[in-house]
Every structure is written in structure tokens, then in C-alpha cells.
Amino acid sequence: MRPYDMGVLFDECADRGSGTRVRLDRPFDIAPDGGTDYGVGDLATLVTAASGWLAAIGTQPGDRVAILKPNHWDYDLLACAAIRLGAVPAQLSAHLPADSLAALLHRLNPAVLLTTTEFATLGKAFAGRVVTLDGPERGVVHLDLLRGHRAPPPRRPREHDPLVINHTSGTTGVPKLVVHSTSTIIRKLAGLESFRLPAIGVRRDDTLANASSYAHGRTFCWTASVFCLAPRRIVILSGQDPDEADVLLRRYPPTFVEALPATFVRWRPLLSRLDNPFRDVRFFLSTYDAMHPPVIRDYLHASQRRRPLWMQGWGQTETGPITFRFFTRKSLAAERERHPSTRDLGRAIPVRTRLKVVDPDTFDPVPRGEPGLVLARTPARCLGYIGENQRWQEKHTRGWWNTGDIAVRRRDGRVLLLDREVDATPGLSCLELEDVLEDRLPAALECVVLAVPGKDPLPVVVTESGRIEQEDWANAVHDLPALQPPRVLTWGEIPRTGTGKVRRLALLTTLTGCADTPGTGRWT
Incomplete structure (x- = not known):
């Protein structure tokens, strides 16, 4: 079955005899008395x-x-x-x-x-x-x-x-x-995901756990595809609290997990519990934002499967996924080094997506290995923006979509993400520094490096206590580009979007009193 008509999706799945059961962490807001167990x-x-x-x-x-x-x-x-x-x-x-x-x-x-x-x-x-x-x-x-x-x-x-x-x-x-x-979103995106691919595809005996921001297009597309694949069970989690999630995850241990990057971070304490709920996971999937290496590494080692896989997808609401990359325990074995790790986004999705990297000023292609603005061509590109047609027109040129990201395309076609154009600082990558800092600071839940015009980047370290040891910081930055003294905050002090992403401009304004960024922000 391939998805097409979302208005009768569940009727068609039921008519085909789907036995998928859905378990919720709490009743639906539209059916508060409906319980937490649903068939198709x-x-x-x-x-x-x-x-x-x-x-x-x-x-x-x-x-x-x-x-x-x-x-x-x-x-x-x-x-x-x-x-x-x-x-x-x-x-x-x-x-x-x-x-x-x-x-x-x-x-x-x-x-x-x-x-x-x-x-x-x-x-x-x-x-x-x-x-x-x-x-x-x-x-x-x-x-x-x-x-x-x-x-x-x-x-x-x-x-x-x-x-x-x-x-x-x-x-x-x-x-x-x-x-x-x-x-665009059903035939070109959900249709692609509804194929039962070997090793990485959804199986009929899978228990899928999904913890997302359900207002976003990713879960609408996911809904269209996953019910066509008819897994045995789907577990829906609506919050990020690890103790609340633990109850449902231990009752129905997942084999396939998709969650927001921020949710994976918040759930890390569950990995060290005796009854680790991720012990049977064979496949992890993250989208929305690139993950930092320590988080992926911890989850892969928490699985008792012989060869668990992590797939990181990079894309945008306007395009759907553009590139993908797989991580294994071996690929993340190196720790504390300056390496691209999770900022290496892999290659464009075969057949359906093309990429090119261009000079932000002239839009002429740049040589492989040189940084530039990433343009994508995909049949899944959206129809437009509501109320912002001019903004839409500025972001596509002759069939190419301007992602607003600065990256390097390597000789083998892999994409190394550097920064959003609005945050881009010549000669360094704030996103890479975040990877390295988080890998070197055991107490860090998350690290954010903010680009500041005319000054060294401002690092923000998120910890449970709101403190870090000065010796740990000195050891972490000894071979890195010059940075301002770190600001150390707790998780709740960081402004975030519904998907858990850091609202960088709001954080920068709060910490410095200024919203200026080094990039133009023209394609943000």
C-alpha cells in the first residue's frame, strides 16, 4: 500500500486488515476519555x-x-x-x-x-x-x-x-x-518512506517509538508512511521527561526509535538504568537538527543488538530530507578529537535530490572542498510560503532551492555542514566547535557556540547544575580557536523552539543585548 488520501488513510489501512496497535503516554486531547490503546x-x-x-x-x-x-x-x-x-x-x-x-x-x-x-x-x-x-x-x-x-x-x-x-x-x-x-509531501516524501527497505526499513514485527513535535510536517509525513508499513506496535510519547517516558518504554521496549534531538539528550539518564528501555533497538532515526557525537555514541552502546544503526537525516520543512548518513559504534569510536563527525551529513538522497555549493555573492559554483551556500533540487519542494511570497521568490532560482546553509562538498560527494549563513564566521565552524566541546566536557548536556560580529565566538555550556569546572574548560579548549569565556546555563534557561532547537537569536540577544549576526540572514 502507498499513501495517497490522508482523509481516509486509517479507513484504508483498516480495510486491508492492519493489526497495528498504538499505545499513548497519555490520552489524546481530543478524546480525554478514550484511553491510551488504539487500533487502526x-x-x-x-x-x-x-x-x-x-x-x-x-x-x-x-x-x-x-x-x-x-x-x-x-x-x-x-x-x-x-x-x-x-x-x-x-x-x-x-x-x-x-x-x-x-x-x-x-x-x-x-x-x-x-x-x-x-x-x-x-x-x-x-x-x-x-x-x-x-x-x-x-x-x-x-x-x-x-x-x-x-x-x-x-x-x-x-x-x-x-x-x-x-x-x-x-x-x-x-x-x-x-x-x-x-x-510533494505524500507522493514524493511519504511514498519514498513507505517502501520496506532491507535492514533500515520498518518491519511488521517492529515496535516503533516516536517522540516528536507533532505540529511539524515531519510527523504528518511519518503518519502517512508508517501506517502503510503496518508495524506490530507504535508507541507515541508527547513529552521529554525521562521518568514519564520510562514507564511506557519499559512496558513496550522499542526496536525502532525516532525522536527529536533534544529528546534524545533529555532521555540519556535512562541508558544507565538496569532495565534500559533501549536495549532492543536496532535502528535510531533523528531529523530536525544534527546530533552531537556523545549522544549518538551512548545510545548505540546502550543497545544490545549486534549492529545497531543510527540514521541522521538533514533537510528542511520546505524540502523534506536532502541528505542522510548512517552511524555505527565503530564510526564514532574516536573521542575528543577535532573531526567533522556528525557535521558530516553524508550524501544526497539518490535519484530524487541534487546538490550544488555556490558562492553566496555571485552564485557561481565553488570547487569541491571549498565552503559555499548549499542549493538543492528536489521534486518534494513545497508550493510556497503563506503571506511571504517575496521571501519565497528570493529562496529559489531556476529550480534550485537555497537552503541558507554554508557547507563544503567533498570530492566523494559528502556534505560537511559548517553553519547557517546568518551565523557564518570566516575560518571556523561554530557547529564543529559545539561537537568538540560537548565531546570533551562530560558534564555538558549541550554546547552552543554563538557567532558575534567583531568578537570571538561566545560559547554557552548547558549543564544540570549551571556550573562547570575551570580545569575541564581549559582542557577542552586548549587547541581550539579563540573563544570568549563560557556562559554556563541550565537546560531551562535556554530559549527553544517546539522541536527543541536552540533559538539562537533570542539566546544571543539575552546574553549580549544585541541581535547582530555576522551573516546577512537573507535566506534564513
């Missing part, structure tokens, strides 16, 4: 019911339906329900700052907003109708008043029309609203 048929019933709720509030084909709620996989169920009516869902993370949410809602001008009482007042300023999921609020409709309404027959989406709207992470400012069609 149950999911189909819930999506159909949600389609009825949207019809009851007056949702019409072509309407934009914004979804803004606590993090959980029912983001994608609500998206499927809207698509079933012919509407276009727009998934917004509740982790976004209030000013960013206001800007995105203003651009969207949604006909309907599904949200919670926390955002109801904001929603009333921008949405035609507001539905709260968690309780009544003056001037809006509570979901309970819509339950039981009969859903109309499903409408099949046209392949090249807008299907879903997702926003970018927003590490350097207000996120972009990215529009994908059935052709």
Missing part, C-alpha cells in the same frame, strides 16, 4: 468523528483550519479530519512565542481555530470561529457542543492543491508558513 479502526473512527465536529462548526472545502494545542499526535488526526472535508489544516506549535503565534495567525486568517482556553483570546482576534478542546470560554465554542455530529462523505484532495500547512522551527525569528500538496 479506532483511529479511523476518531478521525471521522472529528470531521463531523468540523462540519458542525461550518467548515467548508478550501477553508484553512488552524490547530494550536498541547503537543500530542492528535495534531495529525485533526489534520486528517480537516482534509477529509476538503479543508486545509495549518498546524501551529504551542511552544511558539505569543508574538510569533499572532503573526502566523494573521497570515493564515483561518476560518476555524482548534485550540485550548489558553489561546482562545488570541484566536478570537484572527480566526472566524474558535473551538476550545479543554473547556468552555466566553465567546467561543467548546468541543463538547460539537460531538456526535454526522460527518459528510470524504472529499478526495487534488494532487497539486494545498494539502497541509506547517511552520519552520523559527530558530532565528518568526517561522515561515510552508504549504505542501499531496504530490
